[in-house]
Amino acid sequence: MRIIVFSDTHGHCFGLDAMLDDLQGESYDSMVCLGDAIQDGPQPVETVARLRELGCPIVMGNADEWLLTGQDSGAEPTSEERQRKLDAVREWQLSKLSGDDLDFIRSFQPTFELPLEAGWKLHCYHGSPKSYDDVILPLTPNEEVRKVIDFQAQTIYCGGHTHVQFIRHFGQTFHFNPGSVGIAYRHDQPENSFKVNSWAEYAILTVTKSRLNLEFRRVLYPVSLAQDIYRASGRPFAKESVLQYQD
Numbered sequence: 001m002r003i004i005v006f007s008d009t010h011g012h013c014f015g016l017d018a019m020l021d022d023l024q025g026e027s028y029d030s031m032v033c034l035g036d037a038i039q040d041g042p043q044p045v046e047t048v049a050r051l052r053e054l055g056c057p058i059v060m061g062n063a064d065e066w067l068l069t070g071q072d073s074g075a076e077p078t079s080e081e082r083q084r085k086l087d088a089v090r091e092w093q094l095s096k097l098s099g100d101d102l103d104f105i106r107s108f109q110p111t112f113e114l115p116l117e118a119g120w121k122l123h124c125y126h127g128s129p130k131s132y133d134d135v136i137l138p139l140t141p142n143e144e145v146r147k148v149i150d151f152q153a154q155t156i157y158c159g160g161h162t163h164v165q166f167i168r169h170f171g172q173t174f175h176f177n178p179g180s181v182g183i184a185y186r187h188d189q190p191e192n193s194f195k196v197n198s199w200a201e202y203a204i205l206t207v208t209k210s211r212l213n214l215e216f217r218r219v220l221y222p223v224s225l226a227q228d229i230y231r232a233s234g235r236p237f238a239k240e241s242v243l244q245y246q247d
Contacts, residue, residue, distance in 0.1 A: 007160025011041025
């Protein structure tokens, strides 16, 4: 079986389309989305429409829960100024989304499992199986990861949330993050000069009776494409977002 795994579109349909264009002519058995699909970006309506077309299972991420409820879990400390901007973008997105669109987002699942070949299964979540707010990074200590993931035999684990492509091995299995298809960025950069990479990240998991294979991909798109979409969107603070993109 060949499974396409992507996460953190954040309302950037052009990133999702870059992934789909990259997959043109390739065969696969299923596709899964690990959440944070709609909130933040300039294309909330387009992203909902594309995900409806794909018909794939989607995990509920912390950002999409916040888009629906406006209730902050407090897991990520936010300055008053940043919260003001987040609230303005949320109100703009809600003004664009229909009742049916919001019902579609409410249908996202906390977690789900996908049966694979040879007795394997794929366990999907956003942060961890316990909470969409849990942060797992490449250097998170093993004991901390084991507190939020109860690793079982013949189960592969995947989550998003941190926008970082990586794999962590635990015994005979592993946890992986496909990165972000919508807002790819590096964590090792100053907050006051935040930049977004102009590529869409995703992963392909292949499972057969004799092989497990995980492939990470980055698909480049033109910086000008992202910038033009932001400028034309009417999204609040679009000019600031345009300046974040780099080649």
